[in-house]
Amino acid sequence: MSTLALARSLFALTAGTHFLFVALTLGLATIVAIVQTRAVFGGGDAHLRMVRFWGQLYVINYAVGIVTGLLMEFQFGLAWPGLAxxxxxxxxxxxxxxxLVAFFVEATFLGLWIFGWDRLNRHAHLALIWIVTLTAYASAYFVLVANGFLNHPVGYVRIGGALRVDSTAALFTNPAALLPLAHVVSGAFLTAGFFMAGVSAWHLLRGHEPDLYRRSLRIGLSAAALAVLPTAAFGGVQFPYAHNDGGVRPLTGLSANLMMAAWAWMxxxxxxxxxxxxFRAWLLRGRIFLRVLPATLPLPYVAMLAGWIYRETGRQPWMIYGVxxxxDxxxxxxxxxMLAASTGxxxxxxxxxxxxxxxxxxxxxxxxxxxALGHAELPARPEPVPSF
Incomplete structure (x- = not known):
């Protein structure tokens, strides 16, 4: 592979893999915030246990995703100085x-939420997870503004050899950023919904805590059902801003077909x-349906990767389309x-x-x-005082 091909492969690996973490993080954070809201305002112990369980999985995915995000930023400086x-x-x-939003605001409030269990007022603790969720959406928006400029450059002026911001409003209202944001948000709900449904179905098939996992299954399926049509709709309206140039047409065509096939199954x-x-009883009675759900869990990831390949490869040979x-x-x-960096x-x-x-x-x-989320450590038992 040439140096250029290695650099492109490195970008594909880092950006594509990081995006898989982002989708589950966005969707699961929102669902956890909704369930915690229900727990605070009239919910019972089952809702609180659901928050701890799904919140634990959210924190794991977020923590590893942060590391992949750092590596993605690293590869920009390593392989693509032309952008800077x-x-x-x-x-x-x-x-x-x-x-600033992701690594300072979001991470700070997430830390307060993680370590604030049983230490903060329940309403203050609830506010923390909503702040985390909103900053996660803001973080996704800023990334898509940068990516949208690569696909549909607007709001700039060329001064010498560099591109400078000419219209901040045009840059931050770029349709190539706003439409993908809506697509990513609905896709995140689809991902988190099938994740919750798949995990819940696995437990229900084994008879584990039917009441709790029935609630989780209903939440997950409701999120997936509400998001499946908007995901396709917001994906379709992006086609005018997508490119399909020359030699990449077989790859983009294959990606589009794979994406639509995965969506059709979902x-x-x-x-x-x-x-x-x-129908509560009918939902749990169909064991075939419960077996299908864990198998469906990977499909949102397949669709996301296929869609990302379609979007990013279609504008080649341009890094900033037409610019x-x-x-270069x-x-x-x-x-x-470059080979050593890509391999590492x-x-x-x-x-x-x-x-x-x-x-x-x-x-x-x-x-x-x-x-372990929200379980305070028990105080150490005092040593017995010897008697004489």
């Missing part, structure tokens, strides 16, 4: 805002769920150095994905009683 040199404001400013499952949801070619943005370093990051990403899947699987199987 040619578009420091229009591309770098949204990413700087994302860093739509069928969501339709069956809509029919079954009003900066990909070959890559760092002119030796092939061996690939191994690290594979390890992170393995860690995330292992931890999610372990704590998902353990259930609410295995969640």
């Amino acid at each position: 040199d040619r578009a420091p404001g229009v591309f770098g400013a949204p990413l700087a805002l994302e860093t 739509a069928v499952v969501a339709l069956v769920a809509l029919v079954k949801l009003p 900066l070619r990909t070959e 943005a890559v760092r002119p370093i030796g092939h061996g150095a 990051v690939t191994v690290l990403f594979a390890a992170l994905v393995l860690v995330n899947v292992t931890l999610l699987r372990r704590y998902a199987r353990l259930g609410p009683d295995g969640a």
Whole structure:
């Protein structure tokens, strides 16, 4: 592979893998916040246990996702200095805002939420998870502003050899950013919904806590059913801003077909769920349906990766469409150095994905009683006083 091909592969690996973490984080954070709201305002112990259980899985996914995000930022500086040199404001400013929001505001309030159990007023603790959720959406928005500029550059002026912001409003209201944001939000609900439904169905098939997992199953299926049509709709309206140039047409065509096939299967499952949801007994009686749900869990990830490949490869050979070619943005370093960097990051990403899947699987199987989130450590028992 050439140095350019290695750099493109590194970007595909880091950005694509990080996006998989983001989708579950966004959707699961929102659902956890909704369930905690129900727990605070009239919910019982079951809702609180659900918050601890699903919140534990959310924190695991978020923590590993942060590391993948750091590596993605690293590869920008390592392999693509042309972006920083040619578009420091229009591309770098949204990413700087994302860093401030994600790594300072969001992480700070998430830490308060994690360690604030039984230490903060319940309403204050609830406010923390909603702040975390809103800042997560803000973080996604800033990233999509930067990515939207790559696909549909607006709001800039060329001064010398660099691109400068000419219209902040145009940059931050770019349709190539706002439409994908709506698509990502609905896709995040779809991902989190099928994640909850798949895990809940696995426990229900084994007879574990039917009341709790029935509630979780209904929440997950409701989220998936509500999100499946908006996800397709917001994806479809983006086609005018997508590109399908030259030699990448077979790849983009394959990606589009795979994305739509995965969505079609999820739509069928969501339709069956809509029919079954009003009937509590019927929802749990169909064991075939419960077996289908864990198998459906990976499909939102398949659709997301296929859609991301379609969006990102379609504009090649441009890094900034019509403005900066990909070959002009890559760092002119030796092939061996780029190969070593790509290999090292690939191994690290594979390890992170393995860690995330292992931890999610372990704590998902353990259930609410295995969640460490919100369980304060018992004080040490005092040593007995010797008697004389």
